[in-house]
Amino acid sequence: MLLALPFVLLAGAGAFLLYKFATVVDGEVLAMQFASLGAKLILSARNKDELERVKQNIVCKYPDCKVEVLPMDLSSGEGSLKEVVREAESLFSNAGIDYMIHNAAFERPKRGALEETEEGVKATFNVNVFGTITLTRLLAPSMLDRGMGHFVVMSSAAGKVPAPGQALYSASKHALNGYFSSLRSELCTKGIKVTVVCPGPIETPQPSGAASSSQRHSSEKRVSVERCAELTIVAATHGLKEAWISYQPVLTVMYLVQYIPTVGYWLMDKIGAKRLDAAAKKGNTYSWNLMFGGKKSA
Incomplete structure (x- = not known):
C-alpha cells in the first residue's frame, strides 16, 4: 500500500472515481482509502449534492487532502464526456489524471436471460460498457503524451x-474484461497500465429502508466493502493485471472455469436453474447448496 503514496505525490495528479447507480465497490469507501494515502481526488457521479457530501466527509477526516467535485453522467454521450475530461485534466494545475478508477455499474434484479428487454440491454450497456469505453478513449491520449x-x-x-x-450484467462485464485486456496489450509498452478487478458478492452499505432486503440475504457470505477497496488499491499499486476478490464458492467456480473449463461450465449448467429459483425466492444465490443441494423446486 505504501507504494501508492510516493507515486501519487510525485505525480501530483488525482484518482478519478466513478460511482453511479449501483456500484461495484462503494465509491465513498474507495475515495476515503485513496485520501488516506495522500491522493488528490476528483469525485464524479450524477448527483452533485451526494458528491459534495462525500467530499466534506473526506476533508473532515483528512484536512490536507485535495478533493474536487466534477458531476458527470456516464451515459450522456461523447460530447458531454469530452467536456468533463477537459475540465478534469485542467484541475490541480493541469497535472492530468494518473489513476482512472472505473467504478460505475448498472445492475438489474436477477432474472432469466430471456426475460430481459431492449430497454434493459441499453441501460446496462450504456453505463457498464459504452460510457466506460468512451471515457477511456478520451482520457488515454493525455496519458500517452505524459x-x-x-x-x-x-x-x-x-x-x-x-x-x-x-x-446482461455478466455480458457487460465480459465486454469490459475483453476491452481492457486488449487495451493493456496494446499500450503496455507506452507507460499505460491496466488492472481489472473481479469481485464476487460485496457487502455494500444498505440505503435506509432496505433492512428487509439485507435480512433476506444475510446468509450470503460477502466481502466487506472496506476490504474490497483495500485489496483493489493493493492490486493497482502493485501493478497486477487482474485480481479476484471473493469468498467461496465463487472463487472455486472462477478457478474451475479458468483452468478446467469443461468441469467449470458443467458445474454452472448444473446450478443455473437452481440459482434462478433461489433468486426468485430472495434466497442465497451464492450457496454451496446450489452445487450439492436438491433439485430446482417446481
Whole structure:
C-alpha cells in the first residue's frame, strides 16, 4: 500500500472515481482509502449534492487532502464526456489524471436471460460498457503524451464465469474484461497500465429502508466493502493485471472455469436453474447448496 503514496505525490495528479447507480465497490469507501494515502481526488457521479457530501466527509477526516467535485453522467454521450475530461485534466494545475478508477455499474434484479428487454440491454450497456469505453478513449491520449497512466477497472466475477440470473450484467462485464485486456496489450509498452478487478458478492452499505432486503440475504457470505477497496488499491499499486476478490464458492467456480473449463461450465449448467429459483425466492444465490443441494423446486 505504501507504494501508492510516493507515486501519487510525485505525480501530483488525482484518482478519478466513478460511482453511479449501483456500484461495484462503494465509491465513498474507495475515495476515503485513496485520501488516506495522500491522493488528490476528483469525485464524479450524477448527483452533485451526494458528491459534495462525500467530499466534506473526506476533508473532515483528512484536512490536507485535495478533493474536487466534477458531476458527470456516464451515459450522456461523447460530447458531454469530452467536456468533463477537459475540465478534469485542467484541475490541480493541469497535472492530468494518473489513476482512472472505473467504478460505475448498472445492475438489474436477477432474472432469466430471456426475460430481459431492449430497454434493459441499453441501460446496462450504456453505463457498464459504452460510457466506460468512451471515457477511456478520451482520457488515454493525455496519458500517452505524459508516458504514464493507470486504468483500474471494477469488473466482476460475473465477467469471468457464467452468471445465471444476471445475463446482461455478466455480458457487460465480459465486454469490459475483453476491452481492457486488449487495451493493456496494446499500450503496455507506452507507460499505460491496466488492472481489472473481479469481485464476487460485496457487502455494500444498505440505503435506509432496505433492512428487509439485507435480512433476506444475510446468509450470503460477502466481502466487506472496506476490504474490497483495500485489496483493489493493493492490486493497482502493485501493478497486477487482474485480481479476484471473493469468498467461496465463487472463487472455486472462477478457478474451475479458468483452468478446467469443461468441469467449470458443467458445474454452472448444473446450478443455473437452481440459482434462478433461489433468486426468485430472495434466497442465497451464492450457496454451496446450489452445487450439492436438491433439485430446482417446481
